[in-house]
Structures are given as structure tokens and as C-alpha cells.
Amino acid sequence: MRKAIFLTAIFLIAACALPFLVSNYRVFQFTLVLVYAIALLGLNILTGYSGQISLGHGAFYALGAYVTAILMDKAGLPYWATVPAAGAVCLLAGFLFGLPALRLEGLYLALATFALGVSMPQLLKYHHLEKWTGGVQGIVIAKPDAPFGLPLNSDRWLYFFTLAVALIMFLLAWNLLRGRVGRALVAIRDQHIAAEAMGVNGALYKSAAFGVSAMYTGVAGALGAIAVQFVAPDSFNIFLSITLLVGIVVGGLASISGALYGALFIQFVPNIADEISKAAPWAIFGVFMIAFVYLMPTGVAGAIRLLSVKRRSP
Amino acid sequence: MKRSILFLAISLGLSLPAAAQKKYDAGASDKEIKIGNTNPYSGPASAYGTIGKSIAAYFKMVNEQGGINGRKVNFITYDDSYSPPKTVEMARKLVEQDEVLFVFQTLGTPSNTAIHQYMNMKKVPQMHVATGATKWNDPKEHPWTMGWQPSYQAEAKIYAQHILKTKPNAKIAVLYQNDDYGKDYLKGFHDGLGDKKGMIVKEVSYEVSDPTVDSQIVQLQASGADVFFNITTPKFAAMAIRKAYDIGWKPTQYLNNVSIGIKSTLEPAGLEKSVGLITLGYLKEPTDKQFEKDAAIVKWREFMKKYYPEGSQIDNLNLYGYSVGETIAQVLRQCGDNLTRENVMKQAASMRGFRVETLLPGVVINTSSDDFAPIEAGQLQRFDGKEWVRFGEVVGK
Numbered sequence: 001m002r003k004a005i006f007l008t009a010i011f012l013i014a015a016c017a018l019p020f021l022v023s024n025y026r027v028f029q030f031t032l033v034l035v036y037a038i039a040l041l042g043l044n045i046l047t048g049y050s051g052q053i054s055l056g057h058g059a060f061y062a063l064g065a066y067v068t069a070i071l072m073d074k075a076g077l078p079y080w081a082t083v084p085a086a087g088a089v090c091l092l093a094g095f096l097f098g099l100p101a102l103r104l105e106g107l108y109l110a111l112a113t114f115a116l117g118v119s120m121p122q123l124l125k126y127h128h129l130e131k132w133t134g135g136v137q138g139i140v141i142a143k144p145d146a147p148f149g150l151p152l153n154s155d156r157w158l159y160f161f162t163l164a165v166a167l168i169m170f171l172l173a174w175n176l177l178r179g180r181v182g183r184a185l186v187a188i189r190d191q192h193i194a195a196e197a198m199g200v201n202g203a204l205y206k207s208a209a210f211g212v213s214a215m216y217t218g219v220a221g222a223l224g225a226i227a228v229q230f231v232a233p234d235s236f237n238i239f240l241s242i243t244l245l246v247g248i249v250v251g252g253l254a255s256i257s258g259a260l261y262g263a264l265f266i267q268f269v270p271n272i273a274d275e276i277s278k279a280a281p282w283a284i285f286g287v288f289m290i291a292f293v294y295l296m297p298t299g300v301a302g303a304i305r306l307l308s309v310k311r312r313s314p
Numbered sequence: 315m316k317r318s319i320l321f322l323a324i325s326l327g328l329s330l331p332a333a334a335q336k337k338y339d340a341g342a343s344d345k346e347i348k349i350g351n352t353n354p355y356s357g358p359a360s361a362y363g364t365i366g367k368s369i370a371a372y373f374k375m376v377n378e379q380g381g382i383n384g385r386k387v388n389f390i391t392y393d394d395s396y397s398p399p400k401t402v403e404m405a406r407k408l409v410e411q412d413e414v415l416f417v418f419q420t421l422g423t424p425s426n427t428a429i430h431q432y433m434n435m436k437k438v439p440q441m442h443v444a445t446g447a448t449k450w451n452d453p454k455e456h457p458w459t460m461g462w463q464p465s466y467q468a469e470a471k472i473y474a475q476h477i478l479k480t481k482p483n484a485k486i487a488v489l490y491q492n493d494d495y496g497k498d499y500l501k502g503f504h505d506g507l508g509d510k511k512g513m514i515v516k517e518v519s520y521e522v523s524d525p526t527v528d529s530q531i532v533q534l535q536a537s538g539a540d541v542f543f544n545i546t547t548p549k550f551a552a553m554a555i556r557k558a559y560d561i562g563w564k565p566t567q568y569l570n571n572v573s574i575g576i577k578s579t580l581e582p583a584g585l586e587k588s589v590g591l592i593t594l595g596y597l598k599e600p601t602d603k604q605f606e607k608d609a610a611i612v613k614w615r616e617f618m619k620k621y622y623p624e625g626s627q628i629d630n631l632n633l634y635g636y637s638v639g640e641t642i643a644q645v646l647r648q649c650g651d652n653l654t655r656e657n658v659m660k661q662a663a664s665m666r667g668f669r670v671e672t673l674l675p676g677v678v679i680n681t682s683s684d685d686f687a688p689i690e691a692g693q694l695q696r697f698d699g700k701e702w703v704r705f706g707e708v709v710g711k
Binding site for chain 2: 023025122271
């Protein structure tokens with residue numbers, strides 16, 4: 001326990017020092033890593049802990065991004081106020097989507113969520129919503145500056161803002177998952193009949209997990225929109241959903257720290273792949289993915305856990 | 315004569331000291347000019363990635379031939395998979411980390427929209443973007459952004475005017491792709507018809523994900539229209555042309571320039587079924603027989619063979635890449651030793667009657683400080699079963 005606190009403290013110091021050590025462009029990239037980490041954490045609550053596969057979380061990411069963009073652009077709300085709003089909208093949307101989707105299990109749920117992910121870009125282009133969504137042209141939003149005259153440029157400020165939100169979200173998830181709720185979710189995943197016999201309300205927990213998971217992803221979408229300063233339907237195609245799934249598997253299923261490793265993977269590995277080969281960047285990406293899954297079958301988080309166990313018992 | 319020599323001498327005298335003074339912004343030096351680019355090498359629009367590859371090949375050729383004013387071009391291109399957030403990331407990498415002099419031919423309307431503000435805020439030229447949207451010609455609000463190809467709206471307006479002139483009582487049917495590209499054409503077409511918009515009796519759209527457009531064509535035929543404006547990408551254009559012919563619908567057909575390729579659109583549709591199609595051309599079509607011995611096309615084929623052998627010679631996107639390369643090379647030649655971002659923009663905005671030989675005869679590039687639309691002209695052409703036959707005059711500016 002003491003060691004965990006020690007490691008967390010080191011991580012925090014490193015995370016705070018980072019933006020002063022690298023260029024603004026890298027700071028922007030690390031902001032995106034934090035954004036993806038929140039989204040992956042959300043998906044991990046659903047897929048890793050409660051065992052429901054979602055191929056459509058990009059849709060909630062998009063929803064969060066659009067809530068923020070529309071509130072900033074049309075209602076003139078400050079950026080920080082739009083983040084909780086995006087979370088709330090996605091919580092509700094996720095819960096409502098979770099209710100009927102609950103009746104579907106395994107692959108069928110995957111297909112239902114896939115449908116959601118595929119249709120999202122087209123819904124965003126829908127003619128009658130164009131007044132708000134800007135249609136295919138999307139919405140351009142302004143970049144926030146540091147408040148209270150803090151001596152930070154906008155990239156660094158945004159990084160710290162995102163870091164703060166990410167910390168809150170991680171703390172919430174840690175609190176949620178290590179206690180009763182976490183145990184109930186894992187029980188449903190592993191043996192849902194036994195779980196029900198123990199008095200766990202499967203239906204309620206599953207939709208709640210769906211809602212909370214969507215909320216995390218929505219918050220990530222909101223932060224992503226602020227960082228990128230632009231939303232458009234083409235930003236949120238089905239590939240985003242699949243990338244998120246790749247992230248949690250590579251990072252480590254049912255692991256909180258895995259979200260961070262997964263985020264680093266989906267942010268940087270495609271860039272490395274592109275630098276290796278322009279002709280077939282995704283083939284290179286595939287090689288990386290297979291290598292990771294083959295060498296670390298329980299994800300990066302699992303591999304690290306295994307290593308530390310081995311070191312303790314020689 | 316004497317006076318003009320005197321004038322020449324004075325102007326040379328005045329310009330010499332300025333020329334001798336070398337001026338550089340980030341990305342330029344005595345040895346090198348760094349140019350950045352994003353292209354979709356992967357993802358749904360990866361067919362366009364060949365543009366980035368052909369531009370890279372073009373600069374390889376330029377460098378082998380000694381570069382531009384003695385400087386080699388370092389063309390840095392990244393994959394953005396046609397995803398706007400990725401474009402933002404890559405554009406920032408190009409500007410802040412690689413420190414390019416400017417970005418060039420970034421591809422896609424949503425991707426360029428995503429970096430529009432950023433580039434203008436940073437005052438780094440967003441040069442000759444690869445999209446036909448109209449908004450890139452806006453020197454007042456966005457003085458660091460410039461397009462290249464004729465805008466979709468301008469093209470559609472030319473069709474509308476041609477219809478008004480030749481068939482004032484036409485009943486028009488329109489098929490368009492339901493996205494920014496399709497809607498941009500449609501808007502230009504409406505604007506071109508003006509108060510005669512009522513001539514359009516039916517408008518039907520399709521999604522890129524649709525398997526066919528058969529039912530749309532049947533609907534359009536049922537509207538009784540005798541003119542058909544076909545706003546579709548090659549695959550759908552071929553299906554639409556064939557279906558209309560097969561069900562015996564024989565309207566006057568206007569086909570957007572996007573699908574002008576004989577090998578990519580008209581052969582799949584059936585050459586005999588494509589007779590009579592009207593379109594607006596601005597580039598020479600590499601698969602058109604009339605250009606088989608054309609000097610510029612022959613030169614382009616040699617370029618392809620030597621520098622981009624894996625690229626397809628029937629894909630007009632590769633000719634497009636070569637042609638934009640010719641344009642930017644001219645801009646850089648004009649810049650001389652003053653390679654500042656401001657001067658790049660200034661030179662790009664002061665091209666008068668510049669000819670890229672792969673453009674159709676009579677089409678020239680004109681820009682000025684309040685006209686950031688390099689190519690605004692084209693010529694109507696009709697397909698005769700073998701090749702595009704140009705008719706009328708070069709229209710547009």
C-alpha cells in the first residue's frame with residue numbers, strides 16, 4: 001500500500017514536470033493521451049470489469065465532444081462548465097441505451113453497439129440537426145487561455161486542466177471498483193447466475209455500468225474537443241470505437257492503470273507505424289498489436305504486475 | 315526602346331540589393347526548403363493518398379535536377395487517415411517540431427477546416443489545399459490559406475449557365491452525394507440557376523455506403539426530367555450512367571469533374587452508354603486518346619516511370635499531384651532568396667497567366683491579393699464515345 005502511494009506520488013510529480021520539459025506540440029500529444037486514458041477507463045469499466053463488449057464507444061465520445069462544442073459555440077458557456085454537462089448527457093444516454101441492450105449478451109451486444117458506432121457520424125450529419133451540429137462542416141471552437149493570470153501558455157494550461165479532470169475520474173473509478181460495486185460487476189462477468197443468487201441485481205448493475213462507462217467516455221470526448229478545437233462527423237468514425245477497444249486490450253483488461261498504458265499505445269504507435277512505412281502503416285500497426293498481445297497476453301498492466309510478483313518471490 | 319532599357323536598368327539596379335539579401339523564416343536555409351503535408355495514406359479516403367506520394371516523387375525529381383534556386387526541397391508528409399483530430403496533431407508536429415516553412419496540399423475539407431484557424435493564427439501558409447470547397451478563397455479573414463483547383467461551386471455555376479443558355483425550358487433532375495462535397499456542388503448549382511431554381515424537378519441523394527444508386531435513378535427518371543446533373547464520385551457515377559441508359563432514360567447529362575476519368579468511370583459504365591456526357595475539364599485527362607502524344611502528358615509518363623513506378627498512370631490523381639508540384643515549384647522560384655512565410659504567400663498571390671502544361675489549353679493560373687483561387691477556368695467538353703471533345707470557349711476567369 002505504501003509502495004502504491006509512493007509510486008503514485010512519483011507519477012504525479014513526473015506528470016506535473018512533463019509540460020515544462022517538452023515542446024508545446026508534445027504537450028498537446030500528452031493532453032490527448034490523458035483524454036484517451038479517461039475514455040479507456042470508461043470502456044474498461046464496461047468491458048474489463050462487467051464483461052460487456054462495446055464496439056460503439058466512439059459514439060459516446062462523439063456525443064460528449066458535440067455537447068461541449070455546441071454549448072461553447074451556441075450557448076457561449078465557458079469550456080470548464082461544458083465538461084460536466086457532457087458527462088451528464090452521456091450518463092443518461094448510456095443508461096438508456098444500456099436498458100434494452102442488456103437483453104443482448106456477448107456478441108449480440110457487440111453488434112448492437114457496433115450499429116450505434118457506425119450510425120453516429122451519419123446522425124451528426126442529419127439535415128435537421130445541422131443548425132446545431134454544423135453538419136459535415138463541423139464546429140470550430142476557441143482555445144481557452146490560462147485563468148487568473150497564471151504564467152502558462154494555453155497548451156500547458158489545457159494539459160493541467162485535463163490532468164486534473166483525469167485524476168478526479170481515476171480516483172472516482174478506483175473508489176467505485178475496489179468496493180461493493182466493483183465486486184458485483186466482476187461477479188456478474190464471471191458467473192452471472194451465481195451473482196444473482198447472491199442478491200446482485202444484474203440488470204441494474206449492467207445498465208449502471210453502461211451509463212458510467214458512457215459518462216467517462218463523454219467526458220473524454222469533451223476534453224478532446226477542447227484540445228483539438230474542432231469537431232466534425234468524420235472525427236468520430238467507427239475506427240475510433242475499435243481503437244478504444246484495442247487500447248483497453250493492449251493496456252490490460254480490468255485494470256485501472258492499464259487505461260494509461262493503452263492510451264500511450266493508441267496515441268503513439270500509429271505515428272511510429274507511419275514513420276516506418278507510408279505504404280502500409282496499418283500493417284505495421286498490426287504487427288505491433290500482435291507482438292504486444294503475444295508477449296503480454298494480459299496487457300501491459302498485467303505484464304507489469306507479473307514482473308513485480310516474480311521479483312518478490314525469487 | 316531606349317526608355318525601356320533605361321527602365322530595365324533602373325529596376326534591376328533597384329532590385330539587385332534586395333535580391334542579394336537572403337531572408338529566411340523557419341524551414342528555409344541556403345541548402346534546404348522544408349515543406350509539410352498531411353495525406354490519408356490509410357483509412358476510408360486512402361485512395362487519395364496517391365496524391366501525397368506523387369508530390370513526394372515530384373520533389374525527388376526536382377532535387378535530382380538540382381533543386382529550386384539551388385536549394386533542395388525536403389517534403390515531409392504524414393498520414394492523417396482523413397481524421398480531423400489527427401490532422402491537427404500532424405499539422406502541429408509539422409509547424410512546431412519539424413519547423414516547416416509552410417504546409418502544402420493538406421487533403422480534405424474537414425481536415426483543412428480543423429487546422430484553418432491554427433495555421434492563420436500561427437501565420438504559417440496553408441498552401442494550395444487539396445479540396446474544392448469554396449471557403450479557401452477568403453484572403454481578408456484567412457490571409458494564410460489558399461486553394462488550388464476550381465471550386466465545386468464555381469464549376470456547378472458553369473453548368474447552370476450552360477443549361478440556361480441552351481435549354482431554357484429544361485426540367486432538371488439532380489443526384490448528389492450526401493456530404494460536404496455533394497452539397498457544395500448543389501449550392502453552386504442553385505446559385506447559378508438563381509430565380510430559375512424551379513427548373514429543378516427532383517433532387518435525390520445517396521450515401522457513400524449505399525451499394526447502388528439504381529433506385530435513385532429510377533426516381534429521377536419518373537420525374538420526367540430531360541436534364542440530369544450527376545454529382546457523384548467515380549464508382550457511383552459509373553453506376554448512374556449505366557442504369558440511366560439501361561432503363562431508357564435519355565436526358566442531357568452533366569457529370570461533375572470529380573468523375574471525369576475514362577478508365578475509372580466511363581469504361582466501367584460502358585463507353586457507348588457514356589456518349590453525350592458533358593463536363594467541365596481543367597486538367598488533361600491521362601487516359602484520353604487525344605493526349606496520347608501530348609508533350610506534357612508524355613513528360614508526365616516519363617516522370618511516373620522513373621520516380622513513381624508503382625503509381626498508376628491511369629489515375630488522374632497522379633497527374634493532379636504532379637501539376638500542383640509544378641505550381642508550388644514556380645511559387646518558390648519566384649520567391650528567390652526571400653524565403654519568408656510572408657513572401658511565399660505574396661508570391662503565391664501574384665501569379666499572372668502562369669501555365670502548367672498539364673492543364674487544358676487556355677487554362678491559366680491567376681491570383682492577386684484579393685483572389686486566392688488559382689484555377690478558376692475550364693472548358694466544357696462532351697464525350698463522343700472515345701474521348702472528351704472540348705467545345706465553346708474557356709469559361710471562368
